[in-house]
Amino acid sequence: MKLISRLACAAGLLAGLMPVVSCSSDDDNPVDPGNQQQSRVMAVHALSDGPAVDVLVDGVVVVPSLDYLGSTVYLTVNAGTRNVRLNLAGTTNTLAESNLFVEGDRNNTVFVAGTAANAEVVMLDDDLSAPGPGQARVRFVHASLDAPAVDLAVAGGAVVFSNAVFKDDTPFLSIASGTYDLEVRDAGTVTVLLPVPSLTFEAGRIYTVYVRGLVAGTGATALGASLLTHN
Numbered sequence: 001m002k003l004i005s006r007l008a009c010a011a012g013l014l015a016g017l018m019p020v021v022s023c024s025s026d027d028d029n030p031v032d033p034g035n036q037q038q039s040r041v042m043a044v045h046a047l048s049d050g051p052a053v054d055v056l057v058d059g060v061v062v063v064p065s066l067d068y069l070g071s072t073v074y075l076t077v078n079a080g081t082r083n084v085r086l087n088l089a090g091t092t093n094t095l096a097e098s099n100l101f102v103e104g105d106r107n108n109t110v111f112v113a114g115t116a117a118n119a120e121v122v123m124l125d126d127d128l129s130a131p132g133p134g135q136a137r138v139r140f141v142h143a144s145l146d147a148p149a150v151d152l153a154v155a156g157g158a159v160v161f162s163n164a165v166f167k168d169d170t171p172f173l174s175i176a177s178g179t180y181d182l183e184v185r186d187a188g189t190v191t192v193l194l195p196v197p198s199l200t201f202e203a204g205r206i207y208t209v210y211v212r213g214l215v216a217g218t219g220a221t222a223l224g225a226s227l228l229t230h231n
Contacts, residue, residue: 037104
């Protein structure tokens, strides 16, 4: 499922990070507050060059100074169309802006991906169905701007998720709980771009593994992988 295909929903979700979002008379979606639909959203900062960002909704900062690789807990959001901006933290320098819509009664994760010069807001639908006994549920997200199409595989073994490109996510997969050595490969080959050793997936938990950073990066901006827990 392409993340970019759901870009039109992403910033609206971020809008709901405010505990209460009022609807002005010219709101695209005027709603009776007593009947306001809500959803839950987690925000993740995966901009590869790592500047902290402020998330603004209708001109108001709702998530201040979110650091690189930082994430929020799930926050309650209000449905509707909102103006969302991503600014460099503490400044009025806008990296991305959209008037976007959020649907009600959803669980979502919103990624800020790309680079400061090419920032994008992308949104995933989160299926938080409980794993079976002794199992975890895992998906993979490609959030590295300059990485090619990749496979996520067991180290030296079978491919788990295949041919993901920038802004792709996969469906959740049930796996036996435990600790795994994984690797990110150039798609369709055995060329390892990134070893991902010793990832532990606990029974009953739901995870996203995401690749981020830059193939051409160094230090904090180098290609890497992170593990996000949803419950």
